[in-house]
Amino acid sequence: MLSRVAITLAAVCFLASAQDTYDTIYNDIGSLPCVRLLNATGYVGCQSMAAASGVLYRADTLEDINQLANDDGLRNKYTVVIPYWLLSSSNIDILKSSKKLAAILAVVNGTDPAHAISARPTTFVSPDTTCPNCEFGLYANTPNQYQWNPTGSGLLFEQFDFPIYALNTMDTRNTMSYASVMQAANRNRDKGYQDYPLKSLQFHSFMWGAQDTGACLRKGWCTPVGGASVWSTPSTNISYTDEKPIIVVTAAMDSRSLFHDLTLGVESSVAGMVTVLAVAEALSRSTIPLDTMSKHIVYTLFTGEAWGFGGSQRFVQDITSSPIQCEKPPTSGSGCAYPFYSDLEFQRLNPAKIEAILEVGQIAGMGGPGGNPTLYAHVDNIQEAASTTLLNQVVQVGANGSTTIPLPSTGISVQAASSDGVKRGLPPSSSMSFLKSRGNIPTVVLTDFQKQMSALTNHDQDDNWSTPNTVNLIQQAASVISKTAWLQAQGVSNSTAMTPAQTEAIASIQVDAGLVQDLLECLSLNYSCSLVDRYLNVTASSIPPTRLPHYSGTLYSQSQPFPIFAWSFLANMTSVKNLTSPTPRVTGCSSKAATVQCNPKEYCVGDQCIVSLTRYHDAYGVGLAINSNAEYYIKDASKPVWTESTWDPIGLRMFDVTSPDSQIAELMTGLALTLISGGVIWYSRRFLKKTLKED
Amino acid sequence: MTLTTFFGCAFTAYGPSLAIFLGSIAPNAQLVILMVSSAFFWLISVLLASAIWYIASNSRDTFPVTIIYTVLLQELFRYFLYLLINRAESGLNMVASHPKSRFNRSGYAFAAGLGFGLMFGIISYITQLVNSLGPGVIMCESCKTVSLYFISAITTSILILHHCAWMMISFTGFTNRSWLRVAWVVITHYGASYLTILNSSPTVNYGCAYQIMGNLVLLIASAIIVFADMRHLHQKLS
Numbered sequence: 001m002l003s004r005v006a007i008t009l010a011a012v013c014f015l016a017s018a019q020d021t022y023d024t025i026y027n028d029i030g031s032l033p034c035v036r037l038l039n040a041t042g043y044v045g046c047q048s049m050a051a052a053s054g055v056l057y058r059a060d061t062l063e064d065i066n067q068l069a070n071d072d073g074l075r076n077k078y079t080v081v082i083p084y085w086l087l088s089s090s091n092i093d094i095l096k097s098s099k100k101l102a103a104i105l106a107v108v109n110g111t112d113p114a115h116a117i118s119a120r121p122t123t124f125v126s127p128d129t130t131c132p133n134c135e136f137g138l139y140a141n142t143p144n145q146y147q148w149n150p151t152g153s154g155l156l157f158e159q160f161d162f163p164i165y166a167l168n169t170m171d172t173r174n175t176m177s178y179a180s181v182m183q184a185a186n187r188n189r190d191k192g193y194q195d196y197p198l199k200s201l202q203f204h205s206f207m208w209g210a211q212d213t214g215a216c217l218r219k220g221w222c223t224p225v226g227g228a229s230v231w232s233t234p235s236t237n238i239s240y241t242d243e244k245p246i247i248v249v250t251a252a253m254d255s256r257s258l259f260h261d262l263t264l265g266v267e268s269s270v271a272g273m274v275t276v277l278a279v280a281e282a283l284s285r286s287t288i289p290l291d292t293m294s295k296h297i298v299y300t301l302f303t304g305e306a307w308g309f310g311g312s313q314r315f316v317q318d319i320t321s322s323p324i325q326c327e328k329p330p331t332s333g334s335g336c337a338y339p340f341y342s343d344l345e346f347q348r349l350n351p352a353k354i355e356a357i358l359e360v361g362q363i364a365g366m367g368g369p370g371g372n373p374t375l376y377a378h379v380d381n382i383q384e385a386a387s388t389t390l391l392n393q394v395v396q397v398g399a400n401g402s403t404t405i406p407l408p409s410t411g412i413s414v415q416a417a418s419s420d421g422v423k424r425g426l427p428p429s430s431s432m433s434f435l436k437s438r439g440n441i442p443t444v445v446l447t448d449f450q451k452q453m454s455a456l457t458n459h460d461q462d463d464n465w466s467t468p469n470t471v472n473l474i475q476q477a478a479s480v481i482s483k484t485a486w487l488q489a490q491g492v493s494n495s496t497a498m499t500p501a502q503t504e505a506i507a508s509i510q511v512d513a514g515l516v517q518d519l520l521e522c523l524s525l526n527y528s529c530s531l532v533d534r535y536l537n538v539t540a541s542s543i544p545p546t547r548l549p550h551y552s553g554t555l556y557s558q559s560q561p562f563p564i565f566a567w568s569f570l571a572n573m574t575s576v577k578n579l580t581s582p583t584p585r586v587t588g589c590s591s592k593a594a595t596v597q598c599n600p601k602e603y604c605v606g607d608q609c610i611v612s613l614t615r616y617h618d619a620y621g622v623g624l625a626i627n628s629n630a631e632y633y634i635k636d637a638s639k640p641v642w643t644e645s646t647w648d649p650i651g652l653r654m655f656d657v658t659s660p661d662s663q664i665a666e667l668m669t670g671l672a673l674t675l676i677s678g679g680v681i682w683y684s685r686r687f688l689k690k691t692l693k694e695d
Numbered sequence: 696m697t698l699t700t701f702f703g704c705a706f707t708a709y710g711p712s713l714a715i716f717l718g719s720i721a722p723n724a725q726l727v728i729l730m731v732s733s734a735f736f737w738l739i740s741v742l743l744a745s746a747i748w749y750i751a752s753n754s755r756d757t758f759p760v761t762i763i764y765t766v767l768l769q770e771l772f773r774y775f776l777y778l779l780i781n782r783a784e785s786g787l788n789m790v791a792s793h794p795k796s797r798f799n800r801s802g803y804a805f806a807a808g809l810g811f812g813l814m815f816g817i818i819s820y821i822t823q824l825v826n827s828l829g830p831g832v833i834m835c836e837s838c839k840t841v842s843l844y845f846i847s848a849i850t851t852s853i854l855i856l857h858h859c860a861w862m863m864i865s866f867t868g869f870t871n872r873s874w875l876r877v878a879w880v881v882i883t884h885y886g887a888s889y890l891t892i893l894n895s896s897p898t899v900n901y902g903c904a905y906q907i908m909g910n911l912v913l914l915i916a917s918a919i920i921v922f923a924d925m926r927h928l929h930q931k932l933s
Contacts, residue, residue: 021822021826024833025826025829025831025832025833026829026831051830053830196840197832197834197839197840197842200830200831202830202831653831655830655831655832656831656832656833656834657830657831657832658700658832658834658841658842660699662841662842663699663700663703664699665703666699666700666703666704666707666842666845666848667699667700667702667703667706668703669703669706669707669845670702670703670704670705670706670707670708670710670848671703671706671710673706673707673710673711673852674706674710674711674713674714676711677710677711677712677714677715678714678717678718681714681715681718681719682718685718685719691929
């Protein structure tokens with residue numbers, strides 16, 4: 001009877017196709033997973049061998065979690081929906097030991113009152129360790145290293161053998177997922193989690209990588225974590241042998257968090273990156289052109305810094321090992337095929353000539369102890385004498401009320417971090433990579449903290465930066481660094497003894513607060529903004545990107561929007577300005593690409609043909625290397641070798657389930673029916689044989 | 696969900712009929728061949744019905760209309776099957792294990808009925824059975840606390856057995872020109888089919904319970920008729 005088939009399928013849908021049956025039973029939900037990462041000694045993160053499925057259970061407080069663990073009436077496996085701030089080691093242990101845990105859904109940002117910002121606890125802890133990346137830093141071999149993140153819980157370094165996913169309401173798709181899950185969880189709660197059928201959620205979260213980086217690289221089940229660093233200099237004619245000192249201005253571009261799609265890192269890295277970009281823009285206004293000065297200024301923005309300083313360590317390793325003998329030239333483009341470098345221009349930088357490093361660390365002013373925002377200048381405490389002059393200059397430039405070096409009136413002072421008498425050394429920073437190679441480079445790291453990092457370090461929930469504090473801090477830091485770099489590049493030691501031309505030039509260096517605001521918004525909230533659009537055509541794409549994660553990603557495997565934007569912006573800011581020649585720049589090289597073309601030595605940036613020395617540089621753990629067959633291997637296991645596991649398509653689907661008891665009942669019914677029928681047949685055959693005296 | 700439900704539903708739907716098959720049909724090769732042939736006849740009738748369903752695209756969603764021509768086609772092919780077995784009967788009887796038995800025709804009818812039934816069971820239920828392997832379940836529209844898989848399994852089980860009964864009754868009817876019996880088969884076939892609409896009815900509460908009870912009552916009634924016929928056959932010629 002086709003009617004039976006029709007009724008069956010029509011009970012769920014009106015087209016006879018298997019996919020539609022699937023769609024009615026299962027509701028696929030967009031997902032933000034926590035994945036597995038591997039290093040030299042093991043692995044961290046989440047995975048599940050088999051598809052984990054559990055009845056949705058809503059736990060808004062610690063009491064709810066305990067209630068789930070202690071309730072003997074609940075005998076199934078559960079997918080627990082908790083607010084993100086309840087995701088701690090101890091709570092997870094409670095759930096695990098109850099043997100009822102299938103998976104965890106952590107709501108990072110939700111509209112339900114239990115997940116709203118007003119319900120967040122006032123204190124929160126960073127999920128990073130108590131001293132992030134210190135095992136690869138400058139003080140790794142000193143005893144009793146200063147712990148810069150004492151409240152860090154270390155959640156990022158734990159292993160979970162069940163899936164943990166995040167829910168967020170940052171865009172339409174994720175908001176829909178959140179709404180579906182909350183609706184289902186509320187329905188389950190209204191039924192007391194006992195009145196089946198209940199809504200259940202299944203996770204596919206199989207991670208291929210296992211054991212550690214060495215094992216999974218051999219099997220091809222993981223990829224190095226990393227991306228592209230960017231370095232740029234206005235001195236387009238810099239060379240290894242020009243004997244001119246180098247001033248380095250640097251910051252990190254990436255951060256990490258439990259859920260890579262949600263990594264925002266305004267405090268951890270974005271504010272620093274914005275500062276360096278603002279410095280480059282401010283210095284480009286100098287009436288004394290930067291490429292005519294007696295020293296070079298080099299801007300560096302490193303990726304992979306959250307993973308054992310992958311970007312900066314590799315950069316330092318590469319510039320200290322020039323010249324490079326390229327054994328196999330590339331098939332196309334620049335660089336070298338073996339040993340692998342995507343670009344070889346870094347050989348023009350002479351590390352022995354680096355005379356000062358100015359770094360911008362965490363300066364967003366979020367998640368700290370509060371009080372008046374202040375900038376602190378940290379120096380190394382092992383070779384501190386080397387940095388004294390630079391430190392004094394930074395503090396002097398930052399002091400309010402200096403008439404020769406005007407600063408915007410933000411009211412934010414710059415102090416030496418050791419102003420309270422305690423010499424803590426440098427916080428974990430990219431400069432450490434330079435200092436590990438040569439320890440006496442004068443180095444100053446500017447941060448918004450004196451004694452400990454923000455509790456938002458590498459958190460998934462630092463999605464707020466506060467105007468005006470953050471903007472003011474960045475503006476002040478950018479002003480101080482740009483002017484200090486300028487003074488250093490000019491060789492000015494006494495700022496009161498400057499020539500009129502110098503005084504005029506330094507006054508022309510102004511940090512644009514509007515640019516800072518725009519950069520912050522574009523890089524953290526909405527990438528499809530007019531500032532980015534000037535360089536990269538983003539608003540024209542079918543789904544304009546809004547909030548992009550600041551996780552560095554895996555090497556060469558996906559596009560890197562932030563390095564690409566940094567490259568374009570820095571290329572524009574450091575491009576050669578034809579001040580002597582009256583001919584304007586050639587424009588239209590991207591809008592009218594057919595008719596207008598740039599010279600071979602020029603780049604088309606922002607629809608103009610420019611000359612600039614701005615390059616990418618490979619960033620990945622310096623303990624890894626690429627062999628002649630283009631495969632990754634571990635060269636030095638004592639150095640960072642972070643990789644990310646490959647994974648099958650991550651899936652999350654929601655459906656109804658019946659109680660385990662009713663399933664057993666179905667099985668028993670079936671067996672009973674079959675056995676009874678068998679008995680009836682056997683008996684009736686005997687009966688028929690007897691009555692009919694034939695078979 | 697998964698394995699427990701899968702086996703539960705599989706045993707419920709196919710257990711009784713497979714037990715019958717293994718117990719009475721399987722030992723006899725001739726009956727097995729008859730069963731497969733009749734399954735094929737049912738398959739053709741459903742093929743034609745689905746062709747009509749496909750062409751009549753406007754009425755695809757209205758079950759009452761679909762049931763009309765589907766059942767009609769099945770009954771038509773039941774008649775064709777009867778004609779075929781009739782023509783072949785003398786040959787079949789020659790190689791039967793008891794050539795002179797008067798119950799041979801009933802045996803052939805029983806095997807043919809099981810063929811119709813098992814093929815029906817496979818076609819109509821196998822998709823749901825495979826879906827029951829996954830963790831998700833569809834709940835029955837009219838009985839929200841039981842899964843659709845289980846209700847369908849019970850229905851399938853009843854209807855497979857009913858197909859055996861229908862075939863035996865209709866063969867008796869065709870042979871003895873007893874149009875009452877033929878009418879009984881057609882009417883109860885329509886009745887059983889329309890009863891299954893109650894499964895997915897959102898307005899009738901406990902529709903699935905009514906449906907199962909209704910189908911059971913019809914099955915018992917048909918079974919009584921079959922036994923009466925058998926008894927009559929046994930008494931008439933003894």
